[in-house]
Amino acid sequence: MIPYMMNFFKSFPFHLKSAGVSLIRHFVMTLSASSAVMITCILLSAFLMIVGNVNGFADNIEGDIRIHVVLNDTIQEEEQIAQSKNEIEQISGVLEAEFSSKDNELKLWIEEKGEIFSIYEGEDNPLNHAFFVSVNDSERIETITNQIKELEMVDDAMYGGDSITDLISLLNTVRFGIVIFMTLLGLLAVFLISNTIKMAIYSRNNEIMIMRNVGATNLFIKIPFMIEGMIIGMIGAIIPCILTFFGYRYLFMAMNGQLFTNVFALQPIWPFTFEIMCILMIGGALVGLLGALISTTKYLHWRR
Amino acid sequence: MILLENVSKSFKNGVHALRDVNLYIEEGEFVYIIGPTGSGKSTLIKLLDGELVPTRGRVVVADTDVGKLRHSKVPLYRRNIGVVFQDFRLLPELTVFENIAFALQVIGLDKVTIRRRVREILELVSLEDKAKSFPRELSGGQQQRATIGRAIANRPRVLIADEPTGNLDPEKSQEIMALLEKINIEQNTTILMVTHDSNLVDMNKKRTIALEEGYIVADIQKGGYIHHD
Incomplete structure (x- = not known):
């Protein structure tokens, strides 16, 4: 050579x-x-x-796709919230669950739908506490959303919708x-x-x-x-x-x-x-x- | 040095170029191969330099079974064999020196070795004063001497000359003969010369092998051209 x-x-x-x-x-x-x-x-x-x-x-x-998880109205105590967070994060593929209080939810709602909803601010807030869940693989977002829906304390879970996928x-x-x-x-x-x-x-x-x-x-x-x-x-x-x-x-x-x-x-x-x-x-x-x-x-x- | 055992060569178009040829040539021999056009001389040369593979039989040159060589080994084997053609085949845009050097460059020798060897060769073929000339500035005889120089530059053990005097007048032919004999004796190179030139063969008597329609019809040690009617 x-x-x-x-x-x-x-x-x-x-x-x-x-x-x-x-x-x-x-x-x-x-x-x-x-x-x-x-x-x-x-x-x-x-x-x-x-x-x-x-x-x-x-x-x-993909970084922006998060699942919006709305909790049942029975979940009010901090302890319950912490436990919910824990359970959601245990699902495989979930990166992080970020807490969003019902006051925060209303603020987002007002931002999106208009000032008129500001009358619900304070004690009359009809919304529930929620989480924003980020996932590590956007292809699996649908399965993960369904898994979260199955959880007892979850009222509803949705993601940005089919348009993004x-x-x-x-x-x-x-x-x-x-x-x-x-x-x-x-x-x-x-x-x-x-x-x-x-x-x-x-x-x-x-x-x-x-x-x-x-x-x-x-x-x-x-x-x-x-x-x-x-x-x-x-x-x-x-x-x-x-x-x-x-x-x-x-x-x-x-x-x-x-x-x-x-x-x-x-x-x-x-x-x-x-x-x-x-x-x-x-x-x-x-x-x-x-x-x-x-x-x-x-x-x-x-x-x- | 060269051994052919029951060698036959036929082509796909049905032509039987060589039929059951047996031949042994010693190291240092000078042999003429004569025969009419289409008698199998070219096929014999191509079998010897590895371009063709025999259909049957064995071709052994310098202890190498030529027909069994792998494609990639053929070039290395070919360094044992120099070939001289009737039509010279010098590269027109190179000088005589460069033409001979080319044969050494392409087998990967270094510059100093090449220069030394080319000078030796030029002296051997008496072209020292033509080193810087281009082929078109040379006579036919000089061109053929340059071709012979190129063929023997890397010291092949066998030199095959295919009608080397075919384009030359008798006087120049005799000059080329003298050069080939000199190479044969001084370098102990085995020489096979294919020729039509009956005068040359008669004047410089050597072992003569006659081919006809693919058969060896005569193999005469004392030499002399065989005339057909």
């Missing part, structure tokens, strides 16, 4: 030069394959921005669709790069034939093409990287860092754009490498 590595480093200038010459010789093909990568990367970047932010939104919403599952579907679409685009880019490399191989047919004749290993023959593929991929990723940084910064500034409300707070420019740029560069290089591997392996293995 070690002499292999040594050989690799000794021959590296040779490989780099071969790759460079080939890139320039096939300038137009390089450009077309790079632009395929570029388009893929721009879309990938847009999707990553959406996914990254949607994930952030989902986390925010619907939103979360919609976001998951969108994420899934995006992944599939991206995979298809990536495959297209791989195909285009592998075609470019195929052209490069054919134009260097003589060289390769001589290399094989004098006993160059398959890997040695492949390395310049692999480098070439990676360079094509990375050239294609440069412009999307620049667009990502300035585009996202512009959007972030224009929207004041949030989408309508602060529940939908956008990801901060740094390190979010940096992460996306890294993914684009690595993705471009990998797509190029894969394309080169496909065509060189095809070419080198159909004969001995």
Whole structure:
């Protein structure tokens, strides 16, 4: 292994030069394959921005989902309240039960429904004590709500409703669709790069034939093409990287860092754009490498 | 050095290129292989350099069973064998020096070793003064000498020359013959030379193997071209 590595480093200038010459010789093909990568990367970047932010939104919403648990009117003593809290928190999946006294409940009611209900303030308050229960997994919120309803001292329990869980599952579907679409685009880019490399191989047919004749290993023959593929991929990723940084910064500034409300707070420019740029560069290089591997392996293995 | 045992090679299109060939060539021998077009000479060369696998029988070169080599081991095996072609196949954008160095670069030798070895080779093939010339600036004979230089650069134990004089006039052909003989004697390289050139074979008598329709029809130690009617 070690002499292999040594050989690799000794021959590296040779490989780099071969790759460079080939890139320039096939300038137009390089450009077309790079632009395929570029388009893929721009879309990938847009999707990553959406996914990254949607994930952030989902986390925010999920954090906000709490079960509103109204206790029976028989529960008035502090001791009973403490015991209720205890029982609710023992249900698996429950993170915390936050007490909300009936005065607090009325205040929330007034906030929501209007000043007219302020006549009930004081002794006439018809509401019961309640808890706000937060859960650690929003997918299980329905089961947990039902479990709480079963408890003896609970009058009723409800959560934000189906609209929120619907939103979360919609976001998951969108994420899934995006992944599939991206995979298809990536495959297209791989195909285009592998075609470019195929052209490069054919134009260097003589060289390769001589290399094989004098006993160059398959890997040695492949390395310049692999480098070439990676360079094509990375050239294609440069412009999307620049667009990502300035585009996202512009959007972030224009929207004041949030989408309508602060529940939908956008990801901060740094390190979010940096992460996306890294993914684009690595993705471009990998797509190029894969394309080169496909065509060189095809070419080198159909004969001995 | 080279052993063929009951070797047959047929192709999918039904052509039987070689039929039950038995052949033994000693280390350091110089052998001509003659025969008309389509007699199986090219197939024989391809079997020897590992490009083809025999349909039946065994091909052993330098203690390696060539037909049984794994795909990934073929390049390493091929370093034992130099091949010279009729059409030279030099890389046009490289100088003579670079062409010979190329063969050593691609097997991963370091610069200093390569430079030393290329100088030796240039001296051996008498092209010291053409080191910086491009192939197009050389005569046919000089180009062929450069090709031979490239083929023997990594000291192969067997040199296969496929019609090396096919594109050259008799005088230049004799020059190439002299060079091959020199390599044969000085480096003890086993040489197989495929040729059509009856004059050359008659003038430089060596062991001669005649192929026809895939069979070995003659194997004459004292040499001389066999004429067909």
